[in-house]
Amino acid sequence: xxxxxxxxxxxxxxxxxxxxxxxxxxxxxxxxxxxxxxxxxxxxxxxxxxxxxxxxxxxxxxxxxxxxxxxxxxxxxxxxxxxxxxxxxxxxxxxxxxxxxxxxxxxxxxxxxxxxxxxxxxxxxxxxx
Amino acid sequence: xxxxxxxxxxxxxxxxxxxxxxxxxxxxxxxxxxxxxxxxxxxxxxxxxxxxxxxxxxxxxxxxxxxxxxxxxxxxxxxxxxxxxxxxxxxxxxxxxxxxxxxxxxxxxxxxxxxxxxxxxxxxxxxxxxxxxxxxxxxxxxxxxxxxxxxxxxxxxxxxxxxxxxxxxxxxxxxxxxxxxxxxxxxxxxxxxxxxxxxxxxxxxxxxxxxxxxxxxxxxxxxxxxxxxxxxxxxxxxxxxxxxx
Numbered sequence: 001x002x003x004x005x006x007x008x009x010x011x012x013x014x015x016x017x018x019x020x021x022x023x024x025x026x027x028x029x030x031x032x033x034x035x036x037x038x039x040x041x042x043x044x045x046x047x048x049x050x051x052x053x054x055x056x057x058x059x060x061x062x063x064x065x066x067x068x069x070x071x072x073x074x075x076x077x078x079x080x081x082x083x084x085x086x087x088x089x090x091x092x093x094x095x096x097x098x099x100x101x102x103x104x105x106x107x108x109x110x111x112x113x114x115x116x117x118x119x120x121x122x123x124x125x126x127x128x129x
Numbered sequence: 130x131x132x133x134x135x136x137x138x139x140x141x142x143x144x145x146x147x148x149x150x151x152x153x154x155x156x157x158x159x160x161x162x163x164x165x166x167x168x169x170x171x172x173x174x175x176x177x178x179x180x181x182x183x184x185x186x187x188x189x190x191x192x193x194x195x196x197x198x199x200x201x202x203x204x205x206x207x208x209x210x211x212x213x214x215x216x217x218x219x220x221x222x223x224x225x226x227x228x229x230x231x232x233x234x235x236x237x238x239x240x241x242x243x244x245x246x247x248x249x250x251x252x253x254x255x256x257x258x259x260x261x262x263x264x265x266x267x268x269x270x271x272x273x274x275x276x277x278x279x280x281x282x283x284x285x286x287x288x289x290x291x292x293x294x295x296x297x298x299x300x301x302x303x304x305x306x307x308x309x310x311x312x313x314x315x316x317x318x319x320x321x322x323x324x325x326x327x328x329x330x331x332x333x334x335x336x337x338x339x340x341x342x343x344x345x346x347x348x349x350x351x352x353x354x355x356x357x358x359x360x361x362x363x364x365x366x367x368x369x370x371x372x373x374x
Contacts, residue, residue, distance in 0.1 A: 019212060019222055019227070019294075019297075021212065021226050022215075023207055023212065023213040023359050024202070026205055026207045027205070027207060044356055046356035047352045047354050047356065048354050048357055051356070065371075066371075067372045069358070069369060072350075073351075074229060074352065077350065099369065099371070100205050103371045104371055105369055105371035123228065
């Protein structure tokens, strides 16, 4: 069984490998997931990545700003996103992989939109389309 | 039946091209294992990629770079790449950027190929010969000419400048020549067999095959890299800019 799995892996490696579109996910801690809830200050539907800028209150009520990276619009639309899915002032809950540097940034896993819909971050990331 | 066909044909002007009708590659094509095409089908999988065999003087720095990249990944960092800086991929890498599709527009005289990632465009001329290498200004897309070999479109590309990223970061010289063989395996599955020949850098030609599935009715998404928040720090590591409140 193990050797069969290894053969499959070897075959997969031997196939032509597409390059990454932009960058790897190494900078994000994919072993860690954190949940933040706050108010969207900007939704950037842009390339090479889209971003959710969000103000998140801590226990004392003080706001901390987070920049959350997403896929590109082409990738995101496969998860049901639209340029108008979020707008300034929307309340949303995001599950993210934080930056390894500890800065207030991360990579989106899922977002709960104001209408309750949960969207992922492209194929294979988050809820199915 | 045969007799009827002969009668019909006798009254028509026969065009030689009609007897060997060329396939139409026009359409949007998604990488086989990409999100839009679904899972890969073993019956139409591309063959395994050939081995990259560099001449020793090029193999050493290439391996050193690969090792440095692997070390950086272990540290949780990514070394700078041209992609992270939004520099286009050029030929042939633009044909296989992550899950992004390519659009092919075929006319009698030209095939135009547009990659959704970075909106890269290449033009393959079908009605003229290749130019001498010394007449082609080195660039990202070089100069491509194509001709039909039965059901296969054979595309010859020269004039890719050495600074343009090669397949899996391989180095190449101005003498690199790329031969592609585009073929429809089924009406909705296309292979692009890519042969990279470079007498300066390679011990033997590098061959790999890309597979695509047709994505009917897909509308290509705009991709202008105007919000690149990834930057390269003083150590050559890719970082993401976070916004201050």
